[in-house]
Amino acid sequence: MSPLPRPRPAVNWFCAGAALSTLCFWCLSSWFTIVNDWLGLRITYDTRPWWLVSAMTTVSLLPWLSLGLIVLLRRWRGPAYGATAFGSGIVAPYLLALGCLVLLPTLDDHWHRRGFDSAAWKANQAADPLWPDRLCMVDDLLARVTFVGLSQERVVELLGPGDRGPLSNGWNAVYWLGPQRGAFRMDEEVLALRFGPEGLVVEYRILLD
Structure with missing residues (x-):
């Protein structure tokens, strides 16, 4: 039986950089729990004392100081010190966190989407407060229904009479959807419609409050 292949040195340096970067990030993000609990x-x-400020500053700089030391050792003692792999490992957790910040909200949105149902839209129940029915159905609604030119009676038949809110000024019908989709869900999304003189929809859009 052939022996298992030994890990490549570059992989070891990469893992060391990623582990150090992750540990420092965890310490900085959990300092309140560590110090108080x-x-x-x-x-x-x-009210942080000087020693805590110094410790947090040191922890934040430690990955980069370590990388500088590895670079110097590589220059002095040769290629056994994998500065490039170590630096890549330091950066990897930040890139992973950034990727999650960008991709996860989009995947979460697609995961919760479902087909439009008029009765469910009007009830607008929220088993999950972050994903009420209207927020989950609005994309399918806009894909299936051509609102421009639609009569007000048909809109009320489909969506109900509309909600009252601060965005109703200037719009004839406003439907509250739910929390803003994306990484930072601090605002509210609404579907707003404007009718022309003949009672037909002339404009609609999703707005943020």
Whole structure:
């Protein structure tokens, strides 16, 4: 039986950089729990003593200081020190976090989408407060229904009479959808429609409040 292949040195350096970067990031993001829950202190961000500020600064710089040391060792002692792989490992967790920040909200949105149902739209129940019925169905609604030129009676038949809210000024019908989709869900999405003199839809859009 052939022996298992040994890990390549570059992989070891990459893993070391990723582990160090991840550990430092966790320490910085969990400092409040570490200091107050584990050490029993009562410190807020504004009342941090000098030693805690120095420690947090050191932790934030540690991956990059380590990379600088590896670069120097490579220059002095040769290619056994994988500076490139180590640096790639340091950056990898940040790229992974950025990718999750960008991709996960989009995947979450597609995962929750479902077909439009008039009765469910009017009820607008929210088993999950982040994904009420209207927010899950609005994309299918806009794909299936051509609103421009649609009569007000037909709109009310499909969607109900509309909601009242601060965006109703200037729009004839406003339908609250739910929390803004995306990474930072701080605003509310609404579907707003404007009718012309003949009672036909002349404009519609999804707005943020």
